[in-house]
Amino acid sequence: MNIDVGILANARNECRKLLTEQVGVLGVVISSVDGFDVASAVTRDLEPAKIAAMASSIAAIGIVVSQEASLGASKSITVNTEDGFVYITNIELAGQLCALNVIANSSAILAQIIYHSGEIKRRLEVS
């Protein structure tokens, strides 16, 4: 994927900020629609390449499910688990559709992550 280095640096910085500033966040990965890791910041156990590939599969299945049910475009997917959640939402980097993935344990608050993801989107989409 061909994205300007400055935009990539901003994206990486946003990932790192969310990881360090929000309680419970274990990893933040921005991935291309076809499952490549574009920018990320993760704690040591997480593999951005793997998260990116999985995110693209989940997002693609989300899209066909919402089409099948005639519910309009898919905007985000949340996987709620016993010990936390994964939140995946669309984001555009330099006009290219990507996914922002946040992986968090149960000390993180979903609403707060949704809010901050929206802020990241707003900042990166104008840059």
Add this chain to the structure above:
Amino acid sequence: MKEYKLVFTGTTGAGKTTAINAISEVPAVKTDVANTDSTLNKEFTTVGLDFGQINLANGDRVRLFGTPGQSRFDFMWKILTKDAFGLIILIDNSRPEPLADLAVYLEGFAQELRNTPCVIGVGRTEEHHTPSLDDFSTALESKGFTLPVIPVDVRLPKDVILLIELLMAQAEADMQEEFLSQ
């Protein structure tokens, strides 16, 4: 009525998505997205799964699943082959190393191949003669597999049906062998 689940896997661009769309009797489910990998000469690529369905002449129903080709999606390979009745591996003979491509899937599906019937379809053999079908068979044998290998153009429904019929025959042969060895 019986229901079977068949899985199409193999090299990206070999035609898994095309094959399922060529024969499905229900609108096929596609999860293709823009390809950003410049090493692949392809506009779209499958990141989730393909799904289609056909009814056989005897009333049995076959559900068709297609995997993404790239090994970064090997977690989907596992998910999609669960309880599969058979596996169809598609290879693109126009690629630099089709035999190495085949090895990727023989390895990636090693566990399934122990007890799941499998056939290999090789595409674009008319313009790309090497490796030959014999070369594929030899490569398979050297890895301990005896599997049918046929040339296919998956854009043609009859070729895709042939693959499925061959797979059914392979399954029947496997069952007979099992029976005889008891």
